[in-house]
Amino acid sequence: MKTILVKTLTAFCLIFSVYLMDVQTVMAHGEKALEPFIRMRTIQWYDVHWSKQAFNVNEEISVSGKFHVAEDWPIGVPKPEASFLNISTPGPVLIRTERYLNGKPWTNSVALEPGGDYDFKVVLKGRLPGRYHIHPFFNLKDAGQVMGPGVWLDIAGDASDFSNSAKIINGEMIDMESYGFANGVLWHAFWGILATAWLLWWVRRPLFISRYRMLEAGMEDELITPQDKLIAKSAMVAIPVMVLAFNAMANNDHPNTIPLQASLDQILPLPAKVNAGIVNVDTLKAEYRVAERAMKFDLKIDNQSNAPLHIGEFSTANVYFLNKDLPVAHQDLSGSSTVSEEGMSLDNNDAIKPGEQRTLTMIVKDGLWESEKLDGLIRDADSRIGGLLFLYDLTGKRYISSITAAVIPKFD
Amino acid sequence: MMSANISNRSFRPYTGEKARISRAYDYLILVLALFLFIGAFHLHFALTVGDWDFWVDWKDRQYWPLVTPLMGITFPAAVQYVMWNKFRLPMGATLCVAALLIGTWITRVFAYHYWNFFPINMVLPATMLPGALVLDFILMLSNSLTITAIFGGAAFALLFYPTNWPIFGLFHVPVEQGNGQVTVADLFGFQYIRTGMPEYLRIIERGTLRTYGQYATPLSAFASALLCSLMYTLWWYIGKWFSTVRYLNKI
Numbered sequence: 119m120k121t122i123l124v125k126t127l128t129a130f131c132l133i134f135s136v137y138l139m140d141v142q143t144v145m146a147h148g149e150k151a152l153e154p155f156i157r158m159r160t161i162q163w164y165d166v167h168w169s170k171q172a173f174n175v176n177e178e179i180s181v182s183g184k185f186h187v188a189e190d191w192p193i194g195v196p197k198p199e200a201s202f203l204n205i206s207t208p209g210p211v212l213i214r215t216e217r218y219l220n221g222k223p224w225t226n227s228v229a230l231e232p233g234g235d236y237d238f239k240v241v242l243k244g245r246l247p248g249r250y251h252i253h254p255f256f257n258l259k260d261a262g263q264v265m266g267p268g269v270w271l272d273i274a275g276d277a278s279d280f281s282n283s284a285k286i287i288n289g290e291m292i293d294m295e296s297y298g299f300a301n302g303v304l305w306h307a308f309w310g311i312l313a314t315a316w317l318l319w320w321v322r323r324p325l326f327i328s329r330y331r332m333l334e335a336g337m338e339d340e341l342i343t344p345q346d347k348l349i350a351k352s353a354m355v356a357i358p359v360m361v362l363a364f365n366a367m368a369n370n371d372h373p374n375t376i377p378l379q380a381s382l383d384q385i386l387p388l389p390a391k392v393n394a395g396i397v398n399v400d401t402l403k404a405e406y407r408v409a410e411r412a413m414k415f416d417l418k419i420d421n422q423s424n425a426p427l428h429i430g431e432f433s434t435a436n437v438y439f440l441n442k443d444l445p446v447a448h449q450d451l452s453g454s455s456t457v458s459e460e461g462m463s464l465d466n467n468d469a470i471k472p473g474e475q476r477t478l479t480m481i482v483k484d485g486l487w488e489s490e491k492l493d494g495l496i497r498d499a500d501s502r503i504g505g506l507l508f509l510y511d512l513t514g515k516r517y518i519s520s521i522t523a524a525v526i527p528k529f530d
Numbered sequence: 531m532m533s534a535n536i537s538n539r540s541f542r543p544y545t546g547e548k549a550r551i552s553r554a555y556d557y558l559i560l561v562l563a564l565f566l567f568i569g570a571f572h573l574h575f576a577l578t579v580g581d582w583d584f585w586v587d588w589k590d591r592q593y594w595p596l597v598t599p600l601m602g603i604t605f606p607a608a609v610q611y612v613m614w615n616k617f618r619l620p621m622g623a624t625l626c627v628a629a630l631l632i633g634t635w636i637t638r639v640f641a642y643h644y645w646n647f648f649p650i651n652m653v654l655p656a657t658m659l660p661g662a663l664v665l666d667f668i669l670m671l672s673n674s675l676t677i678t679a680i681f682g683g684a685a686f687a688l689l690f691y692p693t694n695w696p697i698f699g700l701f702h703v704p705v706e707q708g709n710g711q712v713t714v715a716d717l718f719g720f721q722y723i724r725t726g727m728p729e730y731l732r733i734i735e736r737g738t739l740r741t742y743g744q745y746a747t748p749l750s751a752f753a754s755a756l757l758c759s760l761m762y763t764l765w766w767y768i769g770k771w772f773s774t775v776r777y778l779n780k781i
């Protein structure tokens with residue numbers, strides 16, 4: 119008896135662990151979980167904006183933005199051959215009704231090209247009221263989740279206001295929240311009743327101890343009656359016949375079904391927006407000063423545009439370091455995770471003239487290197503940094519470079 | 531034969547208080563077995579079949595009918611060994627699959643629907659009850675491991691897809707989405723956000739089986755039938771290995 123009790127308790131623990139596992143996969147957020155070099159040198163997000171951050175159940179909003187796929191894609195990370203732009207929600211508190219990549223409808227996964235530029239838009243609809251912390255992010259096959267900037271969304275109203283209908287190809291409207299549910303329950307109930315009947319047919323008789331004793335005593339024939347055999351024989355024929363008949367009925371009801379769709383979408387990058395060849399930035403050296411929490415870059419900037427340029431911001435892994443002496447307005451960073459308002463300093467802040475090649479030193483310094491867990495870079499197997507450098511002319515026109523360099527740590 | 535007759539004559543069924551206690555034990559064992567199967571079989575199933583059974587947009591015509599019966603016949607085979615060889619009770623497979631369904635429905639309703647907000651129709655479980663019943667009938671009528679493994683195992687695999695098509699077929703009607711067609715099932719996967727389950731993770735409609743075009747399902751089902759016969763035999767012996775009537779002998 120004790121053994122059975124132990125087994126039963128174990129079983130309960132196992133059931134509970136299944137629940138926990140299920141929940142974990144759904145809740146995984148892992149914003150800073152990936153190594154810094156992956157967050158810095160795979161998907162480089164910018165211009166991410168939410169159309170609204172407070173809205174009602176059943177109201178549609180959208181998040182749009184751009185990203186550059188780093189040229190210096192880490193060798194240790196599989197190439198983005200199947201990538202899926204997702205939204206980190208605690209379950210479907212919102213639904214995704216439309217998604218676009220470079221203006222094209224985007225349903226399945228897509229292959230991204232390193233060095234490519236893309237813009238995206240995801241249309242979402244509020245489903246459950248509440249306050250949620252949410253990011254757009256990329257699921258990269260075999261690599262993990264690369265987060266975009268996060269915001270808080272407030273969904274007001276009542277869960278019962280939500281409705282979601284879809285138009286199937288024969289023109290009929292279906293309610294996604296209930297479609298096929300009653301039908302499924304009916305079939306489960308039908309087979310459940312038959313199975314219960316068969317179980318009760320046996321359970322009503324004396325079971326284990328008495329049957330075991332009779333079997334040991336050689337009274338096997340008394341344990342299965344001719345009536346049992348008759349029932350089993352007829353049901354053994356009847357059940358497959360029913361299964362096939364119901365299957366034929368279902369085929370009849372829905373003659374035009376298709377297999378699940380599993381193709382990869384084909385969407386090419388936009389004409390170059392980052393590293394477009396007008397302003398070329400070469401990183402000569404990068405040094406991380408641990409005690410100061412400062413990254414020092416030696417940059418060689420080649421201005422091939424016909425306007426004088428200023429460095430405005432540097433961003434990496436959704437952290438923006440701003441040059442407070444930029445003579446024009448900074449880009450709108452309201453939809454971005456983290457901004458260091460005065461994080462950037464330059465040894466020469468004069469305009470870089472058209473045609474000029476200048477070597478300068480840029481220091482980006484902030485406690486954020488530590489709190490965003492980016493300083494772990496210097497202890498990684500791949501300790502190259504990557505990020506976006508934003509330059510501006512006096513009209514506010516923006517030039518973006520994706521820069522990359524090996525990082526040398528300075529511990530004192 | 532001779533010895534059987536001798537013991538037959540000397541057999542005296544329990545009566546009175548002893549019969550009542552024996553019956554109480556029946557119910558106790560039955561309830562404990564039910565909970566054990568709900569827990570253990572459900573865990574085994576969640577870890578092996580997993581996503582194919584969780585999500586409507588994983589139930590393809592290729593891997594789903596291959597993997598589900600193959601992993602679903604395991605516990606029924608082991609429990610059939612015990613129930614049949616020790617007690618001549620032809621209900622091992624049905625009991626197992628019924629327990630699995632109870633566990634599955636509880637998780638779908640509470641963990642998936644109430645706790646994680648998925649619409650319940652997106653996570654409807656599949657059923658293997660008709661296959662399990664036929665498996666019990668064949669064992670009872672044949673009293674043979676070989677026949678049950680070959681014909682029962684095959685029936686269990688072959689009945690799976692047609693049993694479930696009335697539940698899931700209607701999720702395969704096409705919908706226009708983003709300049710293309712998807713099934714209603716795919717639309718669930720697109721709309722109801724799963725952070726840990728991007729579309730490309732689905733192991734569906736891939737590999738050599740699909741080369742045969744529209745015959746993908748029958749091909750998968752026959753491959754599954756063959757494998758189920760082997761799996762049945764393997765787990766029958768696992769059942770034999772683990773079963774013991776030590777406790778009963780003491781009573």
Ligand SMILES: [Cu+2]
Binds near residue numbers: 149251252253268
């Ligand atoms: Cu976050």
